[in-house]
Amino acid sequence: MPYLSRIRINPLRTASRTLLASPRALHAQVQGGVPTLPNESRTLWRLDADNPHRPELFVLTAGKPDWTHLVEQAGWPGADGEHYAVRDYAPLLGQLAQGREFAFRLTANPVQNTNRPDKPTERQQERLDGGTRRSFRLGHRTAASQLGWFLTRTARWGFDVPAASHLDGTRDDQDEPPRDVRISTRRRHSFGKPTRASKEDRVIMHMVTFEGKLRVTDPSLLTQRLLAGIGPSKAYGCGLLTLAPVPAKA
Numbered sequence: 001m002p003y004l005s006r007i008r009i010n011p012l013r014t015a016s017r018t019l020l021a022s023p024r025a026l027h028a029q030v031q032g033g034v035p036t037l038p039n040e041s042r043t044l045w046r047l048d049a050d051n052p053h054r055p056e057l058f059v060l061t062a063g064k065p066d067w068t069h070l071v072e073q074a075g076w077p078g079a080d081g082e083h084y085a086v087r088d089y090a091p092l093l094g095q096l097a098q099g100r101e102f103a104f105r106l107t108a109n110p111v112q113n114t115n116r117p118d119k120p121t122e123r124q125q126e127r128l129d130g131g132t133r134r135s136f137r138l139g140h141r142t143a144a145s146q147l148g149w150f151l152t153r154t155a156r157w158g159f160d161v162p163a164a165s166h167l168d169g170t171r172d173d174q175d176e177p178p179r180d181v182r183i184s185t186r187r188r189h190s191f192g193k194p195t196r197a198s199k200e201d202r203v204i205m206h207m208v209t210f211e212g213k214l215r216v217t218d219p220s221l222l223t224q225r226l227l228a229g230i231g232p233s234k235a236y237g238c239g240l241l242t243l244a245p246v247p248a249k250a
Contacts, residue, residue, distance in 0.1 A: 002089035002227060004242070005033075007057040007067050008082075009047075009074050016074040020047070020055060023236035024191055024203075029073070030057075033065040044229045044240040046107045050184075060089065060227070060240055092243065093226065096219040101162070102243040107185075107209045109233040110140040110149035137232070139206040143183055146208045151179060157230060157241075158221030159214040181212030189236070205233045213246060 010016050019026045030045045031038055041062035049055040059065065064086065071083045113135040120128060124136055140146045154160050164170075164180040171177060190204045216222055229239030 001063070002093075003061050003064050003086050004089045004092075005057075005059045005061065005065055005067060005084060005086045007059070007070055007075070007084040009055045009057055009070075010076050011052060011055055013074055019074055020049065022191065023189055026057070026237065027235050029070055030059055032069055033059070033067045034061050034063065035065075036063060042228060042234070044234060045237055046105075046240040046242070047237055048105075058240060058242060093223055096216055096222055098216055098219060101213055101215045101246050103212070103246050104214045104241060104243050105209065105211050106150075106230060106241045107207055107238055108150070108231040109205045109236075109238040110146045110208055111137050111232055112140060112149070113137055139204065141206060143186065143208075146186070146206070147181070147183060147210075150181065150208075150210055154214070155217065156221070157225045158218035158223070159216050162213060162215050164212075179212070181210055183208055184211050185209040203233075203236070205236065205238070207233075207238060214243075 009020065011020060019029060026045070026047065030043060034041070034043055043062070044060040046058045047055060048058065057070070059067075067084045067086075071077050075083050077083070115135050120136075127134075140149050151161065161179040161181050163177040167178050185208070187207045188204070189207060190202055192202050226241055226243075230241055231239055233239070
């Protein structure tokens with residue numbers, strides 16, 4: 001049974017500052033709350049730091065987790081209030097129906113596969129000179145290409161993004177109305193893998209947070225993406241798509 005958790009993070013504590021700066025360190029703490037081994041089930045997580053004074057960690061787990069260790073290290077263990085919440089995810093999945101609309105948020109790592117990188121690294125150039133036929137996975141770096149990556153894949157994820165009603169009358173250069181989606185944050189991360197020290201073994205990813213409105217086109221496909229995640233770098237806080245009721249109009 002899947003569960004969605006929300007954990008409050010205290011940004012003023014020393015351990016918190018390490019976790020907020022390092023997707024690899026936060027991944028380890030997330031795995032510490034799940035009793036199953038990492039290769040036995042997929043765990044998705046996302047750090048929402050819209051409010052730097054009250055960042056929140058969202059985690060989707062296959063089984064019921066325990067976040068006591070995170071509260072003790074990076075929360076307010078002695079304070080009043082709900083330090084974390086764990087909710088059964090099944091009721092949300094049961095609400096997915098074709099045509100239904102939800103507000104959404106997704107942090108992802110948009111990438112592309114290419115055989116001809118514009119600016120190959122030294123190691124990539126060595127592979128090219130050696131006649132390799134394997135493609136390279138490269139991150140999209142501009143907001144336009146990152147948004148294009150998202151919008152061209154929604155059908156395979158079981159939803160589309162309707163036109164933004166508040167932008168009626170606006171058209172792009174293709175005479176298409178703008179979709180109801182925006183990029184709220186973009187951030188580049190670079191860090192080394194354990195036991196590896198060379199520059200070529202570093203993880204480099206461009207994390208992008210998309211927000212907006214979606215309309216369900218295939219409940220089965222969308223359920224798969226909600227549970228399995230979207231795009232690469234899932235271990236480092238990418239891929240968790242969350243849904244919420246569409247806010248009522250003022």
